[in-house]
Amino acid sequence: MNPATTKTWDEFMEGVWRQNPVFVMVLGMCPTLAVTVSAVNALSMGLATLFVLVCSCGLVSMMRKIVPKEVRIAIYIVIIATFVTVVDYAIQAISLALYDALGAFIQLIVVNCIILGRAEAHAAKNPPLPAMVNATGMGIGFVIGLFALGAVREILGAGSLFGVSLFGPDFQPWVIMVLPPGGFFVLGGWLLLFSWIERRKQRRLTEATQNA
Amino acid sequence: MTKPANPPVVVSGCHPAPAGSASPPPQVTPTTAMIRTMGLVSAICGLIIVGAYQSTYDAVAANKRIATERAVFKVIPAAKSIVEYLALPAGGIEPRVGAGDTPIAPGAVKFFAAYDERGQLAGIAAEGAAKGYADTVRIMFGYSPSCQCVVGIGVVAMRETPGIGDKIITDKDFLANFKALDAKLSADLATLANEVKTVKHGTKANPWQIDAIAGATITSRAVGKAINDSAQALLPRLVPNLDKLASKS
Amino acid sequence: MTQPLIEIRSAPHVKGPRSVEMIMRHVVWSLLPICAFYIFQYGISALASIVVVTATCLLAERAFVRTGTQAGRLADFSAVITGVLLALTLPPGFPLWMGAVAGLVAIALGKALFGGIGFNVFNPALVGRAFVQAAFPTSIATYTPSFLAGRFTEFIPSSLALPLMTPAGTADWLQSKNLDALAGATPLAKWKFDGVVANAIELLTSLSGHIAVGPAPALILLCGVYLAVRRFMDWRIPIAVLGSAALTAWLLYAFDAARYPNPFFMLFSGGLILGAVYMATDMVTSPVTPRGMWVYGALIGLLTVVIRYYSGLPEGVMYAILIANAASPLIEKITQPVTFGRGAPGRSREGSPGYVSRTDANAAIPKKRFLRNKPKK
Numbered sequence: 155m156n157p158a159t160t161k162t163w164d165e166f167m168e169g170v171w172r173q174n175p176v177f178v179m180v181l182g183m184c185p186t187l188a189v190t191v192s193a194v195n196a197l198s199m200g201l202a203t204l205f206v207l208v209c210s211c212g213l214v215s216m217m218r219k220i221v222p223k224e225v226r227i228a229i230y231i232v233i234i235a236t237f238v239t240v241v242d243y244a245i246q247a248i249s250l251a252l253y254d255a256l257g258a259f260i261q262l263i264v265v266n267c268i269i270l271g272r273a274e275a276h277a278a279k280n281p282p283l284p285a286m287v288n289a290t291g292m293g294i295g296f297v298i299g300l301f302a303l304g305a306v307r308e309i310l311g312a313g314s315l316f317g318v319s320l321f322g323p324d325f326q327p328w329v330i331m332v333l334p335p336g337g338f339f340v341l342g343g344w345l346l347l348f349s350w351i352e353r354r355k356q357r358r359l360t361e362a363t364q365n366a
Numbered sequence: 367m368t369k370p371a372n373p374p375v376v377v378s379g380c381h382p383a384p385a386g387s388a389s390p391p392p393q394v395t396p397t398t399a400m401i402r403t404m405g406l407v408s409a410i411c412g413l414i415i416v417g418a419y420q421s422t423y424d425a426v427a428a429n430k431r432i433a434t435e436r437a438v439f440k441v442i443p444a445a446k447s448i449v450e451y452l453a454l455p456a457g458g459i460e461p462r463v464g465a466g467d468t469p470i471a472p473g474a475v476k477f478f479a480a481y482d483e484r485g486q487l488a489g490i491a492a493e494g495a496a497k498g499y500a501d502t503v504r505i506m507f508g509y510s511p512s513c514q515c516v517v518g519i520g521v522v523a524m525r526e527t528p529g530i531g532d533k534i535i536t537d538k539d540f541l542a543n544f545k546a547l548d549a550k551l552s553a554d555l556a557t558l559a560n561e562v563k564t565v566k567h568g569t570k571a572n573p574w575q576i577d578a579i580a581g582a583t584i585t586s587r588a589v590g591k592a593i594n595d596s597a598q599a600l601l602p603r604l605v606p607n608l609d610k611l612a613s614k615s
Numbered sequence: 616m617t618q619p620l621i622e623i624r625s626a627p628h629v630k631g632p633r634s635v636e637m638i639m640r641h642v643v644w645s646l647l648p649i650c651a652f653y654i655f656q657y658g659i660s661a662l663a664s665i666v667v668v669t670a671t672c673l674l675a676e677r678a679f680v681r682t683g684t685q686a687g688r689l690a691d692f693s694a695v696i697t698g699v700l701l702a703l704t705l706p707p708g709f710p711l712w713m714g715a716v717a718g719l720v721a722i723a724l725g726k727a728l729f730g731g732i733g734f735n736v737f738n739p740a741l742v743g744r745a746f747v748q749a750a751f752p753t754s755i756a757t758y759t760p761s762f763l764a765g766r767f768t769e770f771i772p773s774s775l776a777l778p779l780m781t782p783a784g785t786a787d788w789l790q791s792k793n794l795d796a797l798a799g800a801t802p803l804a805k806w807k808f809d810g811v812v813a814n815a816i817e818l819l820t821s822l823s824g825h826i827a828v829g830p831a832p833a834l835i836l837l838c839g840v841y842l843a844v845r846r847f848m849d850w851r852i853p854i855a856v857l858g859s860a861a862l863t864a865w866l867l868y869a870f871d872a873a874r875y876p877n878p879f880f881m882l883f884s885g886g887l888i889l890g891a892v893y894m895a896t897d898m899v900t901s902p903v904t905p906r907g908m909w910v911y912g913a914l915i916g917l918l919t920v921v922i923r924y925y926s927g928l929p930e931g932v933m934y935a936i937l938i939a940n941a942a943s944p945l946i947e948k949i950t951q952p953v954t955f956g957r958g959a960p961g962r963s964r965e966g967s968p969g970y971v972s973r974t975d976a977n978a979a980i981p982k983k984r985f986l987r988n989k990p991k992k
Binding site: 313321324325326328329330331333335339 | 710713724746749750751752754776777779780781782
């Protein structure tokens with residue numbers, strides 16, 4: 155791979171894995187905990203956020219040369235709010251049931267700190283293409299995080315995945331998983347798993363360097 | 367199109383030189399440049415929003431209509447089309463003009479007249495709401511003028527405990543209460559002859575009583591209260607005017 | 616596990632046979648008669664429930680102790696107590712797989728996450744119960760009457776539900792025994808939803824017939840007295856819990872006898888006695904100051920009665936104890952005893968040096984813990 159491709163890949167994977175917004179940075183917890191009661195809800199919320207993230211980072215990046223730094227936050231918020239409104243209309247047009255299930259959390263994408271954070275920390279300093287690649291990576295990382303929560307909560311809370319029953323009609327739903335505490339428990343479980351993997355990797359690394 | 371630009375300009379006008387510009391040499395952007403940029407951004411954003419609104423308007427309206435129709439068809443299975451009406455506080459009814467989010471007159475009750483495929487009145491559907499265990503339970507119920515009874519219910523919105531309170535949409539014994547729940551008016555047509563009431567599980571004795579689900583008494587009671595409140599408000603105004611609704615106009 | 620060569624401890628340096636392990640062993644012994652009578656009441660299902668829940672707790676404890684991040688050892692009996700107490704708070708016909716979930720959550724979430732024995736904020740058994748209460752609200756409210764015929768040869772059908780599957784309803788099974796489904800309601804649920812107050816003798820022993828109570832309160836009190844006399848438990852907490860619950864219930868009863876049940880019913884129904892004697896007195900999660908114990912106990916008693924009367928739930932002991940557990944560091948802080956010679960707080964004598972902390976005096980601070988794999992910050 156040539157260096158340019160490697161760098162792009164690196165930018166992309168940063169958000170997907172190394173700086174995963176849910177499991178590593180623990181950002182945007184409000185929708186993460188609130189709407190992940192089913193895999194469909196989680197995935198749609200993640201995709202909505204991904205769309206807003208990519209579009210607003212692209213636009214912010216295009217405008218980075220002409221935005222005065224005194225009013226940059228106001229401008230970013232206007233841009234983000236615009237794309238959130240677009241998503242809001244789009245989801246209403248696609249499915250009202252989904253719109254009701256996601257509730258106020260679609261509008262609340264505006265205050266999702268992942269988006270403002272990316273706009274301020276990355277998009278404002280880089281040309282549109284790398285900015286959008288980076289935002290796509292972050293967005294996909296967020297989708298993965300939400301889906302991981304939503305899938306576990308739906309499997310245990312309803313015995314199904316994407317509405318398809320997994321265990322037959324006699325399954326006993328774990329009511330707590332579709333209630334708010336379930337979100338915290340599952341998030342805690344995933345964080346535990348990821349930090350365990352990370353710690354094991356670190357230990358292997360130190361052992362390898364000591365042996366060498 | 368310039369409307370979204372106004373508030374941010376006021377904000378930046380209040381703080382001409384923010385504290386962030388401490389690095390030497392201090393560069394203060396002229397106010398006109400800020401206004402120009404914000405105006406440009408707002409114009410672009412405004413265009414995007416208008417575009418999104420226009421292109422989704424029809425789909426959103428159709429979705430909302432389908433959702434309402436589906437809720438009504440569920441409680442009145444014979445229905446094929448619906449017309450939205452208002453029951454006015456002074457008595458009398460009128461078709462509702464301007465669908466969607468237009469506000470209705472205070473005291474007026476919204477209901478749907480459902481017609482079968484021949485355009486004959488199949489039933490009346492109305493919404494009711496009452497406080498349940500977790501939050502307000504909103505239901506839609508179907509009323510049949512011929513038997514003067516409630517013939518079906520559906521849940522519009524609720525946040526009851528899954529596995530307990532939400533049995534009101536799945537429990538067959540509970541739903542059997544609404545095959546012919548008596549809702550006759552008294553002789554003077556001012557109130558229901560018998561208040562619709564939820565009673566303890568296993569003690570239903572009269573056709574106007576609802577047998578509660580064991581273990582979900584509070585939610586069951588909310589359903590009964592929602593039907594009763596809504597029927598008490600709607601039926602005295604509706605029943606004298608039923609002939610106006612007899613066939614689809 | 617390797618024991619540290621030197622143990623550094625702060626005062627008081629009491630020499631005595633009273634180790635954690637020994638206290639825990641006595642608590643387990645005192646629980647045995649309660650378990651025996653419980654099994655006598657409910658038969659083979661109760662036995663299976665106690666065995667499965669305790670075994671799950673022990674397995675979970677073993678797995679976590681092996682990681683080397685935990686204080687305490689498997690042999691210190693604390694996991695046994697957690698398991699037995701947890702099983703006693705669950706209905707006798709509670710599906711065994713749900714009991715295993717409760718046991719796992721109790722140890723993992725209630726204890727191991729905080730670092731093992733002595734570090735947990737909440738009573739582990741109650742954490743496990745709270746989880747299954749929220750996860751399986753229907754099963755945990757399904758009680759069956761005691762002293763059914765054939766209870767030693769036949770499982771309550773809900774016990775044997777397959778893992779992850781809904782247990783069979785007990786209504787048909789009870790009907791085959793010529794009992795109506797309402798016989799399975801606990802006295803508290805009967806009072807809450809039907810306004811029926813059970814009489815005192817039935818509550819105390821459940822000997823008179825088919826009534827769904829948990830472990831017998833009179834026996835628990837007796838075992839509690841043994842623990843208190845042998846000083847394995849502080850007598851102040853149960854007295855404070857029961858006293859404050861009785862007082863609150865009596866005040867309300869005196870105010871409106873038709874609406875509120877008598878104080879005796881309040882004390883001896885549900886799990887208040889078990890909670891007061893065995894759960895609230897958990898040494899880790901209750902305050903250590905004598906005055907704090909009174910405050911802590913009184914808080915539990917008051918909250919229990921308030922939750923029972925004014926919430927949608929029939930039983931409130933579990934949440935009352937968990938809330939008081941959370942409050943106990945605060946209670947300890949405001950009930951610190953006065954150092955001898957210093958006078959009441961806020962009126963310290965002139966010229967007295969006041970409290971000098973180790974850090975202020977630049978004293979060497981001994982390392983307290985010797986954990987093999989203690990997570991690094």
